[in-house]
Amino acid sequence: MTETLDKPAAASRIRKARPAKSAPDAPSGRVRTPGKAVLIVGGIPRADLLPVEVLVHRRQRATVRRAWLGVVVVAAVVALGVAVSAMDSASSATQLRSAQDEGTALLQQQGQYSEVRKVESRTALAEAAQTVGGAPEIDWSTYLTKAQGSLPEGVSIVGVTVDSASPLESYDQPTTPLQGARVATLTFEADSPTLPSIPDWLDRVRGLPGFVDANANSVTLDSNTGHYTVDMTVHINQQAFDGKYSEKTK
Incomplete structure (x- = not known):
């Protein structure tokens, strides 16, 4: 009785232990469970037995190699810059020597x-001296002609006295108020028949x-001729300078 009851139970256990069939679309050797990672069945077992320190040491060595590579690259760039600077310096030195x-x-x-050049220097010095020396010069011939032309008809200048400035001394200025600055004084005598x-x-x-x-x-009367002699003084400022030497230097 006991044996008859135990056998079906064993068979039931055996049927339950049979593996379920995999999905038709799943690859051979793999079981795909919905919502879960792929489980590889029958793969080659692998195990990493190296200590953790070895792995850390390897990563550190890789970091050091990359750091040294960066140092080498920087050193190469610096060396290239130094070489270019040296070439520029040599080129500049060559150009400087050529210019010298x-x-x-x-x-x-x-x-x-x-x-x-000495002659040119002496000529320039002479021209400068001529300009300075001739700066206070007045063309008196032309000036007296204009003065004669300003007098009434029949009147002639018979005597002239000129007092003008010199390049070495300034002209004495008046001390009387309301008199203008002057650089020369023209005093002339004019003969007038009337x-x-x-x-x-x-x-x-x-x-x-x-x-x-x-x-x-x-104003005096000459009893012999019946003419009048007028003594007149005219004060002149720097606008009367002829400036011919200044114009020549320009």
């Missing part, structure tokens, strides 16, 4: 014309170049 050689050659060529109108004469000489002021010093 050209400068020396030019100086040697200039030495051949040293006498010409009694002169002094205000008219003073108005006429106002048109002279550099006119500052004028005054009639005296």
Whole structure:
């Protein structure tokens, strides 16, 4: 009785122990379970028996190799930069020497014309001295012609006295108030057949170049000729300078 009951139970256990068939689409040797990772059945067993320290040491060695590679690359770049700088420096030094050689050659060529340069220097000095010396010069011939033209018809200048500035000394300025600055004084004697109108004469000489002021010093009658002699003084400022040497230097 007991044996009859135990056999079916064993058979039932055996049927339950049979493996389930895999899905038709699953590859051979693998069992795919929905929602779970692929389980490899019958693969070659593998095990890593190395200590953890060995793996860490390997990773550290790889890091060190990469660091040394970076150092080598940086050193190569620095060496290349130094080489380029050295080449530029050498090129600049060569150009400098070439420029110095050209400068020396030019100086040697200039030495051949040293006498010409001395003459030019002396000429420039003479022109400068001429300009300074001739700066306060007035063309008195032209000025007296204009002064004669400003007088009434029939009146002639018979005597002239000129006092003007010099390149070495400044002209004495008036101390009387309301008198303008001057650089020269023209005093002339004019012969008039008739009694002169002094205000008219003073108005006429106002048109002279550099006119500052004028005054009639005296009027005398010559009993022998019946003519009048007028002594007149005209003060002149720097606008009367002819400036011919200054124009020449320009």
